[in-house]
Structures are given as C-alpha cells and as structure tokens.
Amino acid sequence: MKKLFLLLILSGQILAQNKSIIGSVKDTQNESVIGATVKLMNSIDSSFVKGEITDINGNFLLQNLSSGSYFLEITSIGFLKYTSVKRTLDEQQTKVELPVIILLPAKSTTLNEVVVSAKKQLIEQEIDKTVVNVGTMISAASSNTLEVLEKTPGISVDAQGNINLYGKSGAMVLIDGRSTYMSGTDLVAYLKSLPGGLLEKLELMDNPPAKYDAAGSSIINIILKKNKARGLTGNLSSGMSMGQKRRVNNSVNFNLNRQKINWFWGIDQSLDHDYTEETSQRTIFNDEKISIANIQSKNYSNYKSNSLNGRFGADFTLNEKTILGVQFFLQNRPRSDDANYINTTATQDFKGNNSGKIDWNSKSANLNFNHKFNSKGHELSGDLNILNYQSGGLRSFNRVTENVLFDNKLSSNINIYNFKTDYSLPLGKGANLESGIKASFVKNDNDALFRDEFSAIIYNRSNHFIYHENINAGYVNFRKSINKKLSLQMGLRAENTNILGELLANESVAYQRFNQNFTNLFPSVFLSYNLDSLKNHNLSFNFTRRVNRPNYQHFNPFLNYVDAYNYTQGNPDLQPFYLNLVRFKYQYKSIYTLGFGYDGADGILGEITIREGETFIRKPFNTGIGNRIFINHNLTLQPTKWLSSTLYFQVARFDIKSNINGETNHTVFFTARLSTNQQISFGKGWSSELSAQYKTEERIYPTTVLARGSVYYSMQKKILKDKGAIKLNINDIFHSDTYRERVENFQNIYQNRVNINDTQRIGLAFSYRFGNEKYARKRRNRDNSASEETERVQ
Numbered sequence: 001m002k003k004l005f006l007l008l009i010l011s012g013q014i015l016a017q018n019k020s021i022i023g024s025v026k027d028t029q030n031e032s033v034i035g036a037t038v039k040l041m042n043s044i045d046s047s048f049v050k051g052e053i054t055d056i057n058g059n060f061l062l063q064n065l066s067s068g069s070y071f072l073e074i075t076s077i078g079f080l081k082y083t084s085v086k087r088t089l090d091e092q093q094t095k096v097e098l099p100v101i102i103l104l105p106a107k108s109t110t111l112n113e114v115v116v117s118a119k120k121q122l123i124e125q126e127i128d129k130t131v132v133n134v135g136t137m138i139s140a141a142s143s144n145t146l147e148v149l150e151k152t153p154g155i156s157v158d159a160q161g162n163i164n165l166y167g168k169s170g171a172m173v174l175i176d177g178r179s180t181y182m183s184g185t186d187l188v189a190y191l192k193s194l195p196g197g198l199l200e201k202l203e204l205m206d207n208p209p210a211k212y213d214a215a216g217s218s219i220i221n222i223i224l225k226k227n228k229a230r231g232l233t234g235n236l237s238s239g240m241s242m243g244q245k246r247r248v249n250n251s252v253n254f255n256l257n258r259q260k261i262n263w264f265w266g267i268d269q270s271l272d273h274d275y276t277e278e279t280s281q282r283t284i285f286n287d288e289k290i291s292i293a294n295i296q297s298k299n300y301s302n303y304k305s306n307s308l309n310g311r312f313g314a315d316f317t318l319n320e321k322t323i324l325g326v327q328f329f330l331q332n333r334p335r336s337d338d339a340n341y342i343n344t345t346a347t348q349d350f351k352g353n354n355s356g357k358i359d360w361n362s363k364s365a366n367l368n369f370n371h372k373f374n375s376k377g378h379e380l381s382g383d384l385n386i387l388n389y390q391s392g393g394l395r396s397f398n399r400v401t402e403n404v405l406f407d408n409k410l411s412s413n414i415n416i417y418n419f420k421t422d423y424s425l426p427l428g429k430g431a432n433l434e435s436g437i438k439a440s441f442v443k444n445d446n447d448a449l450f451r452d453e454f455s456a457i458i459y460n461r462s463n464h465f466i467y468h469e470n471i472n473a474g475y476v477n478f479r480k481s482i483n484k485k486l487s488l489q490m491g492l493r494a495e496n497t498n499i500l501g502e503l504l505a506n507e508s509v510a511y512q513r514f515n516q517n518f519t520n521l522f523p524s525v526f527l528s529y530n531l532d533s534l535k536n537h538n539l540s541f542n543f544t545r546r547v548n549r550p551n552y553q554h555f556n557p558f559l560n561y562v563d564a565y566n567y568t569q570g571n572p573d574l575q576p577f578y579l580n581l582v583r584f585k586y587q588y589k590s591i592y593t594l595g596f597g598y599d600g601a602d603g604i605l606g607e608i609t610i611r612e613g614e615t616f617i618r619k620p621f622n623t624g625i626g627n628r629i630f631i632n633h634n635l636t637l638q639p640t641k642w643l644s645s646t647l648y649f650q651v652a653r654f655d656i657k658s659n660i661n662g663e664t665n666h667t668v669f670f671t672a673r674l675s676t677n678q679q680i681s682f683g684k685g686w687s688s689e690l691s692a693q694y695k696t697e698e699r700i701y702p703t704t705v706l707a708r709g710s711v712y713y714s715m716q717k718k719i720l721k722d723k724g725a726i727k728l729n730i731n732d733i734f735h736s737d738t739y740r741e742r743v744e745n746f747q748n749i750y751q752n753r754v755n756i757n758d759t760q761r762i763g764l765a766f767s768y769r770f771g772n773e774k775y776a777r778k779r780r781n782r783d784n785s786a787s788e789e790t791e792r793v794q
Contacts, residue, residue: 004280014329018065019089023098025074027052031059033103036076043069043086047505057320057375058248065089079103087496103382106519117507121636122646122677123153124590125247130634132152132202135225135681138689138714139729143241143442143763144249144270145222146188147731148196149711151691153222153634153648153675154204157188165218166206166632168599170548172216176224178366178385189586192465193307193333197237200225205526208545210475210491211434212421214522217579217599225253230257231323233771241729241763244494245273258282260317262653267495268309275303280753284611287748295565296344305335313366317742321373327366334359343517343565349401352563356395358410363388377432382421389414397561406461408561428673430481435474442469442554448560459508463558468500477524484533489526494519495547499571501555512557514572538587548577548605567617575622577603585632606700611659611747623701626656644679658701665701673695679691685718697765702746710737710759722770 012464021040025033036054040062041047049070053062059178072084082103087096125130134140134151140148149155149163155171156164163173173187184189205212205223213218225235234254241247245376255267272774277300330762364387372379395408418440425433443466450461479492496519505511524544531537548776556570578601585595606623609616630652650673658665677691694709710732718725739755 042125145194147190237767239765243761301339358393624658
C-alpha cells in the first residue's frame with residue numbers, strides 16, 4: 001500500500017511537469033534563424049529556468065516544464081534581443097504554441113547597406129549556368145518574352161524562329177523547368193504572348209548535366225516571377241509599344257499564403273501585331289554558268305494575334321517533410337494573317353494573296369510532389385503532366401494571275417503525357433547520388449484539307465499526317481567534394497526512342513509509313529577546382545553528349561503549297577543530330593569569365609531550299625558533320641555606384657563537311673558575336689539602360705547569313721515608394737536588325753533573300769507590386785522536373 005502511495009505521488013509529479021512551449025524564430029525576411037539562444041525565465045524573480053538552441057529550421061522546444069509563469073529571452077548575433085510577454089502554464093494550459101517570433105536586425109545594420117547588398121547584377125556566373133536577372137532590364141516591362149531573349153547576351157533568333165545560344169542552334173526552351181513542346185513559328189508565337197514583365201530570370205545552360213534530357217544542344221530555362229510573401233501579395237504590369245504596328249502586354253498575378261496552403265493565380269493578355277516584308281532574287285544557271293531564268297519575289301504579310309493566358313495552382317504542405325502541388329494552365333491565341341505576293345519572271349508576273357484565321361488553344365495540368373526524408377538533402381520528387389494543343393481554321397488562296405481560288409481547312413490535335421521522378425541520396429563526406437526515370441508519350445494528329453472554289457476536295461494537295469513518339473529515359477548522377485578546392489560530378493543518361501509516322505491515303509496520295517527505334521547513352525563529366533581558399537578564382541572542365549531531334553512536322557513527307565513557285569516539305573529520312581561538347585572555363589567571382597570550347601557534330605540538321613525545275617522546295621536535311629572551336633568572354637564591372645557595365649563576346653571557327661541532295665562541300669569560316677549593356681542610375685528613382693548587339697556573317701553551306709546588329713535604349717522612374725515604375729523603351733533604334741541571306745552556286749542557283757520586320761519600336765510600361773513584403777517566405781527552389789523534352793510541336 002505504501003509503494004502504491006509513493007507511485008501515485010511520483011506519477012502526479014511527472015504529469016505536473018509534462019508541460020511544453022513550442023516556437024520558431026525568423027528574421028524580417030522570414031528566413032529561419034539558426035542557432036539562436038532561447039532562455040526560459042521565471043516571471044516572478046527573472047531567474048533562469050531552462051535553455052534551448054534553435055535548429056536548422058529555426059524551431060525550438062522547451063519541455064518537461066512545471067506549472068508557473070514564464071517569459072522568453074532570445075538572442076542571436078546581428079539581431080536585437082527579444083523579450084516575450086508573460087506566459088502561464090497550469091493544469092488547463094499544458095502546452096503553448098507560440099506564433100512565429102521575428103528578430104529585428106541590430107541597429108548597426110543600416111537600411112542603405114541592405115539595399116546595396118540586395119541589388120542584383122544583370123548577369124551572374126555560376127559553375128553550371130549563366131543567370132540573367134531580367135528584373136534589372138528596364139526594357140522588359142514593355143517587351144514580350146521573345147524580345148527579351150533577343151536582347152540577352154549570347155541568344156539570337158533566326159528568320160525561321162530557331163533560338164540559338166552561344167552560337168549553337170537547337171536550344172531547348174523551358175518555362176519554369178517545363179518544356180513548352182513547341183518549336184519554330186509556334187514557339188515564337190507563344191513567347192510573344194508572354195509579357196516580359198512576368199520574367200524573373202533566365203538560366204542559360206551550355207552543357208546541362210545528366211538530370212536534364214539529352215535533347216537540345218543547350219537549355220534556356222525561363223523562370224517566371226513568383227510571389228514569396230505571406231498573406232495576399234501580387235504584381236501587375238501593363239505595357240504598349242508602337243512601330244508600324246501596335247503591341248500590348250498586360251499581366252496581373254496574385255499569391256495567397258495562408259497557413260499550410262499557398263495559392264497562386266494569374267492572367268496575361270497580349271496583343272501581337274507584326275509585318276514581314278520579304279524580297280528575294282533567284283537566278284538559275286545551266287552547267288555552263290549561263291543564266292537561263294530570273295525570278296523575283298516580293299511578299300508582304302500582316303500578322304495579328306490576341307492571346308489570353310490563365311494559370312492557377314496551389315502548394316499543400318501535408319506535413320513538415322512533404323509538399324504536394326497542382327497547377328493548371330489555359331491559353332487561347334486566335335491569330336490572323338494576310339499576305340500578298342508577286343513572282344516576276346522574264347515573261348510575266350504572277351500575283352496572288354493568301355489569308356488565314358486560326359484559333360489556337362492549349363490546356364495543361366501538372367501534379368507534383370516533394371518529400372524530404374531529412375534536412376540533409378535526402379529527398380524524392382516527381383511530376384505528372386498532361387498537355388493538349390488544338391488549332392484549327394481556314395486559309396484561303398487566290399492566284400490572281402491565273403484566276404484560281406482554293407482554301408485549306410486546317411486541324412491539329414496534339415496530346416502529350418509524361419511522368420518523371422528524381423531521387424537524391426546524400427552519401428556523407430561531401431558525396432551525393434541522384435537518379436531518376438522518365439516516360440513521355442506524344443500523339444500529333446495534323447489534317448490539312450484543300451477545296452477548290454466549288455468546294456470539291458483537291459486530293460493531291462490535301463494530307464493527313466499522324467505522328468507517335470515514346471521516349472523512355474533513366475539517369476544516375478554522382479557528385480563528390482573531394483576536398484575544399486576540388487569537386488567532381490559524373491552522370492550517365494540512357495534514352496530509348498520509338499517513333500511512328502503515318503501519311504494517310506486519299507484518292508491521289510498513297511499511304512506512307514515510317515518508324516525509328518533506337519537507344520543511346522549520354523555521359524557527362526564536370527570538374528571544378530578553386531584556386532584560392534575564398535573561392536574567388538575557379539577553373540572548371542566539363543564534357544557532355546547531347547542530341548537534337550527533328551521537329552514533329554519535319555517528318556511529314558507531304559508537299560505543302562506556299563505560292564506558285566514555293567513549297568515546303570518534310571523528310572521522313574531525317575535522323576537525330578548528335579553533339580559532343582567540351583568546355584574549359586576560368587571564373588573570377590561573378591565579375592569575369594573566360595571560356596574555351598569544342599563542339600563535334602554528326603548529322604547536322606538544316607533547312608535547305610532545293611530546286612525542281614522552276615519550283616523551289618524548302619526541306620530539312622541531315623546536312624553533314626562538323627566542329628566548332630570557340631572562345632567566350634564575359635566581363636561585368638561596377639566602377640561607380642551609378643554605373644554597371646557588361647561586355648560579352650565570342651569568336652568561333654567552324655569546319656563543316658556537307659552532303660546535301662548529292663552535292664558535297666567543305667566550309668571553314670570564322671564568326672564573332674558581341675553584346676554590351678550599360679546601366680546608369682541618376683538617383684531619385686531615375687535610371688537608364690543602353691544595350692547593343694552585333695554578329696558577323698555565318699556560312700553553313702549552302703547558305704550565308706549576313707551580319708546584323710541592333711541598339712536598344714530604356715529609361716525608368718520609380719514611383720509609389722519604389723513599388724511602382726514607369727518605363728520608356730526604344731527597340732532597334734537604327735532599324736538594323738534585318739535578316740539577310742544568300743545562296744551561292746547550289747544546284748546552279750544564286751539567291752538573295754531579305755526579311756524586314758517591325759523591330760524599330762518605342763514602348764511605355766507601368767508596373768506595380770502590392771501586398772505585405774515584410775515577411776518574405778524564402779522557399780527552396782528546385783528544378784521543376786516535369787519535362788525537359790525538346791519543344792518540337794509545330
């Protein structure tokens with residue numbers, strides 16, 4: 001009985017002490033304060049009761065406490081001392097969960113110092129990529145995304161809509177780590193529909209690691225702005241530019257962060273209006289080099305689209321280790337165009353026009369998750385994507401000279417499904433192992449039905465092409481910090497590709513079918529060595545193997561009518577284009593970078609215009625093999641507080657052996673690219689930006705693209721307590737960004753072609769961010785692993 005009595009007393013004492021106080025400590029930027037000292041003090045005599053240190057997430061737990069009245073004292077280097085209000089623990093209040101405790105910075109840290117340290121440079125160099133902070137580009141708010149890319153050092157866009165990075169064609173464009181699944185004119189139209197004010201930064205990866213798909217010679221990852229604050233926050237921007245045509249870009253975005261759910265949504269509206277004035281002169285010779293025909297073509301087209309984009313999503317924090325996210329995207333982009341052409345020969349003029357109205361829609365959904373097994377980097381993530389692109393409309397053709405009328409009813413439906421998962425496992429002692437798998441399925445159903453003026457089907461011009469593609473991939477990647485100066489990364493990616501294409505039969509067109517099945521390995525090696533203990537000087541080496549796959553429509557063998565003398569056609573015999581890339585780089589902080597590189601290419605892809613009689617057909621080919629040796633240089637300086645200057649240039653030597661349609665050629669040429677950006681701050685919220693780009697002529701047999709350049713100027717005034725800004729932008733001041741090419745002695749043809757677009761423009765924009773910015777929620781960003789496939793939908 002005595003033992004039972006003592007046991008009851010002891011149990012009562014244990015229960016009386018089983019009380020706790022839980023809390024977390026953060027700074028004014030909502031960053032977790034690690035290692036802060038938390039003291040529990042008796043409120044009666046201010047005596048010390050118990051102490052704790054905040055963990056890696058800023059959390060603390062004081063437990064096994066007795067009933068009583070207490071207060072907290074929290075200290076950390078660089079912050080003011082925090083003293084809480086009195087808290088009482090008793091039999092009814094056994095557990096106290098405190099709201100987030102915010103530590104204020106020490107008085108010695110001035111506001112001016114904070115502002116200066118937070119200022120971003122236009123270009124920042126990292127070991128595996130170059131980061132372009134678009135927010136520092138004044139002209140972005142009144143521009144669309146394509147215009148922002150064209151102003152970015154190292155990026156160029158050719159007349160066919162191919163985006164090149166550092167002189168290499170076939171760059172893969174991602175939006176927040178996800179593929180757009182578009183290329184050529186469709187990708188250009190999509191990028192034009194995204195307002196530049198939406199962009200936060202660009203990640204330029206010349207040699208992506210094994211985690212990314214092997215497709216594409218390089219990667220341009222467009223990161224959109226994300227609100228990162230508690231409560232309701234957002235931003236809006238509105239811009240208009242005028243050349244010969246008017247363009248408008250508007251966007252508004254909201255973010256609502258409440259407890260364990262973060263909601264985000266936004267709407268963008270874009271009006272794109274452009275013209276293309278194309279002239280060409282073709283001379284046909286016989287084998288004795290005597291001119292036998294001259295054809296002059298003039299084509300003036302007027303293009304207009306009005307797009308509306310919507311996105312909605314949420315991140316759900318299921319527990320402290322698991323986050324589940326969902327996103328939905330919708331876009332509607334109706335477009336119209338009208339073109340008039342004249343083809344002039346020695347005997348007569350052929351006149352005509354064609355016009356079209358196309359409605360383009362896209363819908364996509366994404367489900368993603370991230371689970372952290374611990375705080376040391378052991379995690380599992382995955383993404384499931386469903387995408388659908390639909391377009392349809394009518395294009396009318398009128399060959400005035402021959403009094404011929406017909407139209408083309410277009411219909412396209414593309415379905416894409418993919419899943420990817422990534423696993424990261426820290427191995428200790430600076431080592432980490434990553435692995436992942438991915439599967440994607442694509443079906444592209446493209447139907448073009450031609451009818452004459454009496455609505456009778458023109459079978460020899462109509463075609464129905466269906467394309468199926470399945471890519472299965474897996475990778476493993478190992479990283480190891482060998483010592484404080486040397487680090488190593490090695491990866492291997494395997495991809496299995498299965499392609500099936502069908503041209504369906506009609507009364508005039510025979511059924512055609514082709515298929516390709518192949519498996520490839522893509523190794524990668526990265527080495528990084530710090531020359532000093534402060535890591536200011538760094539040497540790096542990397543090797544990767546990449547592949548460029550043809551666009552889906554490039555396989556379509558059907559002959560498509562453009563005008564009386566011009567057609568386009570796909571090529572089902574196309575093969576992938578493989579590259580072996582080697583890079584050496586020296587880097588000093590984010591100030592100076594000097595790089596050397598070698599690219600070896602086998603099966604180069606290119607579109608060539610071939611002649612059949614007096615008819616010209618633009619068709620893709622595997623043109624040959626070649627290599628490129630180059631030097632890259634990037635310098636970013638801030639000689640004064642009011643001036644920031646960036647200079648980039650590249651010099652490259654190309655050596656290409658071509659075999660096109662039975663004609664061979666060996667071409668060696670040099671090319672150079674130069675870009676510069678000057679940002680000037682005048683004080684009182686005024687700033688300006690002057691940038692220029694120039695590239696010398698490039699020759700890839702049989703086409704020579706002539707030199708071109710452009711100059712841009714922008715000015716900005718911050719208003720509304722620096723939350724708003726008014727921006728003036730002048731694009732292509734001298735209207736010098738004109739595409740010119742010539743073809744010499746190919747199939748006895750000499751040709752000159754010039755494309756002029758509405759690039760000389762003046763724009764005005766307004767932007768404003770709203771909401772509480774005191775408690776910015778700093779989220780760890782990860783590469784969105786939904787899909788890095790090459791955007792090859794047309």
